[in-house]
Amino acid sequence: MLEIVFLIPFLTGAGAFFLPNKIGRCLLVLTGAIHLILSVMIWAGRLTPIFPEYFAVTPEGLLSLLVISLLFFLISIYTIAYLKASDIHAENIFTGSMLLFLSTMTMVTLSDHIMVMWIAIEATTLASAPLIYTHRTAASLEATWKYVLICSVGIAMALLGSVLVTVAMDVGKVDAPISFTAMTDVAKKMDPMWLKAGFVFILVGYGTKMGLAPMHTWLPDAHSEAPSPASALLSGVLLNCAYLGIFKTNKIMHAAGLADFSGPILIVFGLISIMAAATFILKQTEYKRMLAYSSIENMGIIAFGTGIGGLGAYGAMICLIHHSLIKSSLFLTSGNILLGFGSRLIEHTGNLVNRMPKTFVAFFGGFAGISGFPPFGIFIGELLIIIGAFRTGNYVGAGFFILSLCVIFAGFANNVMKISFDTSDTTIRIKEEASLVWPQYALLLTSLVLCFWMPDTLHQTIIHAVNFDDFSTQAVEIVSRGGKVVQLFAFQANGTFRLMAVLRTDVLLVAACDAPETYPALTAKCEPFHMFEREIAEQYGIRPEGHPWLKMVRYHANCRSVDDVFGNDYTEDIPGRYDYYSVAGDEIHEVAVGPVHAGVIEPGHFRFNCIGERVLNLEIQLGYQHRGAEDLLLKADRKRIAFIAENIAGDTSVGHSLCHAQAMEALSGIQTDDGSKIIRTIGLELERIANHVGDLGALSGDVAFLPPANYCGRMRGDFLNMSLLMCGNRFGKGLVRPGGVRFPMNDDNRRDLTARIRELKPHVKHTIDLLFSTSSVRSRFEGCGTVSRSDAEKLGLVGPAGRACSIPYDVRRCFPTEHYGQLDIPENAEPTGDVWARAKVRADEVMQSIAFIESLLPDPVETEIIDMADMALAPDSFVVTLNEAWRGELSHCILTDGAGGILRYKVKDPSFHNWNGLSMSLRNTGISDFPLNNKSYNLSYCGFDL
Amino acid sequence: MLNVLKNRFEQGCKTSRYPKEKVQLLPRYRGRPEINPDAPSDVASACAAACPQNAIDPVAGTIDMGRCVFCGTCERISNGRFVTFTQDFAIAVAEKEHLFTKGDIPTLAEHSRQHFKKLFGRSLQLRQVSAAGCNACEADLNVLATPFFDLARFGINFVASPRHADGIVVTGPISRNMKTALLQTYEATPEPRVVIAVGSCTLTGGPFRGSPEITEGLDTLLPVDLFIPGCPPHPMTNLHALLNFFK
Ligand code: SF4
């Protein structure tokens, strides 16, 4: 019964024409209230369309609908007071038309069918024309005439455009319903020529209605002649409706891969509109016209942002919402000024601050908001658009954009100053009805609140509006410029499949979009997506077309039970049975190792292609350790999940439990105390030391220098015992839990730890010195298994493996959590990228970590120990946590559903990046150096296999 | 050279004298659980409800050490009234039933297979198979080769090939992808062969219980001779188990 939301205003509107004024006014507010309730129900997903082929709830439509509904309700309240204060001819026609106008606009937001959309937009013109003619003056007649004529020509063009789009389907021989949703799906197959033509006509057509220059000429007249409540609707929401038509068509263009065509056109129209508005605002003598030009400016901004795409499109969406709220408030306020001063000319006003103080507050607040003062949303939106423009290299456009905004601000400010502060002949207070100002306050307040607190579902609705092409272009863009992929994964929400990316530059960036069934692989343009796209293909059966090495990751069936991307038959539980990359030639031979290895280590298969002793290529096939941990985290009882998360990699128990705990804390709003932060930091550093020390020993053993091998083995145990001392487990299991830590650090513990470290530190130091000063060790370490910095960047190496290739990134320094913000984390980059560099980085980190712990032990540590914190997770939320585990960047993501249940749990162990580093190290390296290289990385099998 | 010698002296001799001398583990270590049979039933049920591993049977008053990960939650919430953990690390058992404990664990040496003692008492070569272990169980087996424990002094070694081994030591919850490899390694080990299951994962699936990707208990696939509980078992538990079962 979705259609009911525009049927009700249609019926009440039709009725209002014939009813007495009093009843008409009641009907107006009542309809507004019912409409608002219905819209919220649609938001909550309670109403479904009866005619799904014509109507649908799309994210962008829903957004506009909510804005329309809220605005109309507040405006209707204002209208009552306004009607009382001014006398209007044929009030029944006015109220009737307002309601019909509401009905038609609602229909626009909900229509999915290209022709229904057109009809609805045309209907808005017809419904709103009588509103402009309300005052029955010559000027208003002219304005109405202009409006109807120009918009009708425009709308005719849009009709032509819509027909051309359907022709594009015909020519492309696609058979699909002509709804926007369906067309976006088949856009690839549509004929690009006709589609382009259709887009241009639609843009010009609906652009006329939206008020884009140079088709904007009707707008200033119409907006200034209409009574203020009607102007508020015209400007606040009618323009959005026209924009929806363009937005949806642009979406088809994106889906068809024609963003390169539609983007620049939108940018040009946007800039022309902004610049036209700038010229006219500067010398404006009427305040309502000034506001009208400001609307043209804002529509320009929105078109510009949409053309930029990505961040810009997101910014445009934000501007759209806030412009509606603020501009309609301004138009209502201008109604008050008109009522008070009786003139539309700026020079007839003045001293608003004293004469109408309440109106002044609304007026000035609106001015601040519309001019893009922080913290209003327009500021955020414009900022995002500018950033987006710079990111896409649109420097010239951004320049014009910023310049025009400055001019507009100057013109606007000048007039506002005149109206507000100019001394007028009298200072007599003009009477102000409360109900003539609070709707404006409410609108401004809504805008302000949305800047600081955006309901998550609304936020998702906006994020949702970012389509896949923008998503992928932006992601590739950011990563090609040196950004890194922290996470990229698929998930299922409300029946649709979506992608979520977490990227980092010097900040963390998050975006989500709907996942296509197949899509052009990002890896083809930008290497660091490589493993992530393979993982998505394996987990969700979404195929990245043109991926250079589309190979399974862990060998398991996808969760959607769709055809396997790799063509595997999983009734055979042997991941290693697969056609390995192979090299042909007389002297080529292959060596296969594993899954069961010679030592006491985890399983995995290694396939070497060698020429003589030299390795040409090492292919690593993992997946033997796959325990289904991510899925189990969704299914298992809450009391178990910390244990599951912690054991994803037992040698990184503290790292994993810390990432988990921080994520749960963020979602449940639990704070941890300072003492627990210190204990967690010590726990994570002990884990680092123990592992590094053990591996330095193993490295020494592999080059047959036995003393350090034995000493390190023993000392590693001593560090593990310190974890045992802290929490009763040598691997720190059970130390960290959401809410804090499970064991206190009392004075005895501190003394004991201090004494142990004091005794051990010189042993560690001397052993490391011995190792690195022994020439036989150096000669084996140096130049062995070198990875270049550029390869490391492309593979996305993290942690010591990355730092050994002069990538200094360290989560502890770049995104510090727990107590790390207070520690001085040095940059440990080494330039050579070989075994020596990896060993050196790890040895340095051992000594640094010992120093960190020493610095934390002297002061008493007070903490409230916890066991199982009671965790109610925020619904519809997303959290990502990062920590520098000993192997590098470790990250957990949690997405929650509407009830606060866990919708998706995604874990990325640093080894997910680094295994390919080991492969790269082996290129052109003697096969006998494999163990040495392997230990210099010592990667996690189970962390990778999850 | 001088440097090497200096280091040698600094390090000293660190090998433990176990089993000739007792080893005392740190206070927070949680070994053999002891259960108070007189605990009020509501306390026992509260522990059972809070146990992440559902290892507690409040009516029988037992803990399934195969499932238990020795997190200590039960001890803490019962304030020691229902469960207390001792520092006794001798918790390995030879029969699966013995994993369900009220506090006393049958002496391992008395339940071991006598013919194994005869065959392997002087020399025992083991092949370790990690089947989806989290690398903590593996690490605490590996550590037996370091100077402190020095397993080789008892004639016990981990070897590279199952063909050279007298038995296998399995860790991890035996993932679907590792099952075939594990069974093939077992087949490749000459008879008579020993099967040792190490860690909560191998005993019952451990923290990963309930995942369709794993096996809940090695004993559903192979005849297990020695069960070593823990998550992971302390190296001393492993050492004690090997010495008492085979020596
Ligand atoms: S120590 Fe064992 S029995 Fe007690 S709560 Fe933890 S897992 Fe359960």
Ligand code: SF4
């Ligand atoms: S029993 Fe515990 S330590 Fe051992 S593999 Fe399983 S999770 Fe890891």
